[in-house]
Amino acid sequence: MQQKFKYLIVIMLFSLGVISCHEDLNQSPIDPDSFTEEDVFSNATDAQGALAKLYASLALTGQQGPAGQADIADIDEGFSQYSRMLFNLNELTTDHAVVGWGDAGLPDLHGQYWSGSNDFTEAMYYRLAQEVSFCNSFIDNAAILTDTEVAAYIAEARFLRAFAYYNLMDLYGSVPLVTQVTTELPEQATRTELFNFIESELLEIADDLKPSGSNEYGRVDQVAAWALLSKLYLNAEVFTGTPRYAEAVTFSNNVMSSSYTINTNDANGNGTAYDELFLADNNTNGAQNEFIFTLNFDGLRSQTYGGSTFLVHAAIGGSMNATEFGVNGGWGGLRTTKSLVNKFDVDVTTLNPNLGPVSNWGIIGDATPNGWNDPDTKMYETGTDTYAIYANLTPGELKFRRDGAWTVNYGDDTVDGTLEAGGANIPVTVAGTYYITLDLNSLTYAIAPFVGDSRGMFYKDGQSLEIEEIPTFEDGYAVTKFKNLDSNGNQGSDAAGDFVDTDLPLIRLAEIYLNYAEAALRGGGGDLGLAVTKINELRERAFGNSSGNITSGDLTLDFVLNERSRELYWEGQRRTDLIRYNYFTTDAYLWPFKGDSKDGTSVEDYRNIFPLPNNIITTNPNLTQNQGY
Template structure:
């Protein structure tokens, strides 16, 4: 297996780890953003050598490298479970457990309610995802505020500021998608200003304007091996494509032409290529892939994090699977619904499920063996080569947040909605790629697009958003345990958005709850 600790990636991990010690002040009373760590200057912006770490601090908000393991208190010390404070763990649960793809067997009230798509303002998962994204925004605002007028000469500071603005916009994009009308604050506002709401369309317009402005600036780099894990032009274009394909949900106004235009910018970029072997996208060497556009990087030494990729893998793993994954943590929680596994034809090589001693039909929500287990993520290397470290608890696998196949399917969907005959060709680039083992088709429907997105992108944090866009989330399509019933029932339309938590409403009187939850 190729040594993952290549120079560029090793530096990224080191910077992320050291950056956790850099102090930041907070504009949110309930966020303690001064984690313990080595002594640093009272003004870290006065030393040019600190700047890579200051930028890495903002990046680390998505991965939270090295701070929620056995020796880390995390950057939200009031939490009883540091592993539940991370972006990936909360985002995965929101997007997957509420959908037709995954359910959790644990007795925890939060996971149990989300597995039944029953969402309340006091669910800890929803509270913490909002908290995490807003804390990431605090870090970004702090950096941007302190670098508006440079205190020292710093190489490529304009590019760093552009990267931080994109990271902030991405956090707002996730809040827009999940909560609809979150609070909003930037570096232009006083530190003491509480976040105000812009409305869902107003938030969409602000995020769009930020990303378009950065794209036009020419400050960012294009995707290459040296930009792995970093913000690039293609990341910006991907987020815009995803926003435009969902624009009708967010604003009431479809933007199919814009979705197509931005998807094409990404799919036409020659340095991005579909991976030849599907599981190579989710293995310990996946940093080698030219398909991944933006990843959350993890490592077995510098990213010992209970809430990142270890959570995704361990929560999906039973003890009888461990030897197949080069992994030792087994939490027996999440597994696939029959609605997910039924999407796959018998010869589809993307169907990475463990079936031994498991029933496909999920007749019992609390029994891990009711529902096939997912083996998509592994700590083995490229093309299944054993990890030279052997079976370990902390893994080298990165989590692909955005990748090329997603954008190709966005292009196919936009083309189909616009009546463009090229839609079937775009669809077949994914569906009939050699890695799937499937044959090309001659015609497609929107349901085919949704089904293909399920087969290609399962357990990658896409499904809730997709079901809402296709009008399948609350009514007209049911799945195991939706609404608390074994075979699923229709649910209230209010669940198309998560509620803003009672804690955030109490802590910030400027916020108002999503209307249907009142």
């Protein structure tokens, strides 16, 4: 399909508000090597190539590789790519990310002080408007074909148009609703009207899309329509004022009952199957079974300075070694705030009760929480004469003892993992969280660093947790989530290391698990026991075992929001989630440099949506700018 992108010639519309058309453009070309819509839509095979353009419009930026013949004017071409814009608008505006670059309009996003002339909010509007126009043209032209498979192609195009409108509605509120190529200036649709259109489109096309898992990788099927409905209904109260959580539960359950599965294949053998989702071979390493809708990238055949190329290069700086990420260098820009990092802190008080009942054995010493003073830090009974505890230790020493007294105690004379009654103190050299076990059957013990939630992938060497100055790359931890390495550690296909192979999931099954849990908690019905089971499925992948599992008592709305942050960070979800919780603009939740304040502050609630581009307002008198702008 990639080879056919250049053959699609459609009317290039740069906004929903400005449409131009001339009759002389409808004439057949004199050059016999030129392609027209008549050629592209002459049969189903050629139409499939045109369909590829609709997918490519979200992944790529023009007609000539990473730069040259851009789809959108007046902005750096690499900046204008869809998922890069999604990151800028939905992640950079939140606690998940900061960027050190000073490009005009970019610092405004994290500081939440953008205006109607912001280049990045404008570029995203144009990108999505272009996708709508491409889809409209395809749907109109493909309708003349009678081949049976074309119905599915049209359904895919309608899905992509609905997806574009979902983004427009989420980001900008009220925008024109255009479903056909026209020369008339369109009227502005309300958010409710947009919601109803998206809902009806997805419901109508679901049965025309291919069944679960039966389409080519990278193309949507019936489950994608259900998944987008799940997202739509979860946010319905924000979009329309009317909650639709019962429907969110229903369609989330449809997705969870489909052929898609959470990836559990630890292809690189590092103890977790989470990182496989963001490696260069995530189209084949098992991660693809979790991906419902993706943007596909290839370092040789579909090059862009957005997409995963942006996420990998831009997050490398400081003392980081770019070759460890499969690229030739870093751009020294993206980092995260302590608000995200701290969500991965280990809370031993919640982990320990899952081990078993409190025992009469404990640890004592200056390496332990209570030092050499009473009381001992109690261990938990995991079996007959076996005990364990998760504990935060500091450099020092410890011993095991029973009943808080020195009558029965054990140490290690030779520091070999075997115990002697009354033996020497056991040294701890590095502070951290540890999993400590005691086996009185064999008189052995282990003090192993606790890995915890492996989803927290941060580079800390030479980086400070606190951000004093955003432009300084060393201020804030770097994120190592995305790599251009396959599961065997090999670099992606571009030997030069410029462009990245890693595909980006726009919707994956893990998100739908979390949609189900939240909608159920918000009164949508469903099974809270099932919600706990599904979240534990994600956490067992993250922890490598059941140590991070939760119970029904842990399942609260704030827990789900934090779990969404841990599971989905840097995947373009965060702003939408914070708005749904009324945290995005208010002082109920603050993060560093929110509202352009070092410690964070609230901002006006009109910033829950972005402005329409000022030049669109000027050109189309039917449009009204969003309040506050």
